[in-house]
Amino acid sequence: MYQDVLVPTDGSDGTRRSIAHGLTIADRFDARVHALSVVPEGPLGTLESEEATPAAHRAVDHVEAEARRNGLDAVTAVEHGVPHEEILEYVDDHGIDMVVMGTQGRTGLDRVLVGSVTERVVRMADVPIVTIRLTDTVRIDDVDEAERIAREALEDESVDRETPLTAGPHRISGSWLVEFETEAGPVRVTVDGVSGETRLERDGH
Template sequence: MYERILVPTDGSDVAEVAIDHAVDLAEKYDAEIHALYVVDVDAVSFGLGAEQVDRIRQGHFGEMDELEERANDATGAVAEAAAEHGISAVEEVRVGRPHAVIADYAEDEDVDLVVMGSHGRAGVSRAILGSVTERVLRSTHRPVLVVDYERED
């Protein structure tokens, strides 16, 4: 039923819960996992100049080591969880508007299922940007499993 499962990740606790679900499904269906981190240029452009944003759009992080490290850590966590269960994983970092990049990736890679958290960001940035998950649901015709996360007190 599922051959390719996409896990968009931002490295948050919510994404970690989605990873667990994706790995479980991949193991059951002998599927490949695709880990996708999207650098949201709209969000990072507030603190950067136009030249730096253009370089990021081209995939050149340059002095943005922290951003590149965050992306690699997030996709690496997915690949590591997959490897622990003998599941093949593909890691990808892309630049753009997260919901559009996720929907396009799912289409381009013929993904059978997208597994993502109900929300990753919190606070003001989430309110300004809106829910990526909600936008993905409206932007793709691929099945999407939305994993909710309850913070333990």
């Protein structure tokens, strides 16, 4: 019934649950996951900054990593434009069967924009839209705490907790991604911002 499931993401905390639901649906129907992030431009004003595009790529890469960890095929895309228009165009161009997206983004202006984007997609799309409300509370919202927890996870795996950082911590969809360069090669630690649980991956596996 569903072969291609689209999960739009801006990497904000509000996408944590929509990603989880999107992956669950894709797993149930053995569907391909599409992760799309749109750097907003257009009549609402250009929100792009030097960090916006790299952040969008990190957001879709996170969805791809979660999908592959669950044995699902995934493709990613980053577009620039009016968010709801880009999402609807992607749906048409890629034969999307279902869209799973959150109703809240970050605080302030972003929350207004994300809510508005979801409303427009629901109203204008010709495919089923599953909307997910943010109900989780992110407990770990401090970058230093995220790094401390990641270093404890290293120590649990008998890796020197003083190992230097190569990237991060970056907060993506309610999780922190912290990357280290160890003697055995690159290690990435994912710290769940809600539960505090950690996952350690070596060489991208």
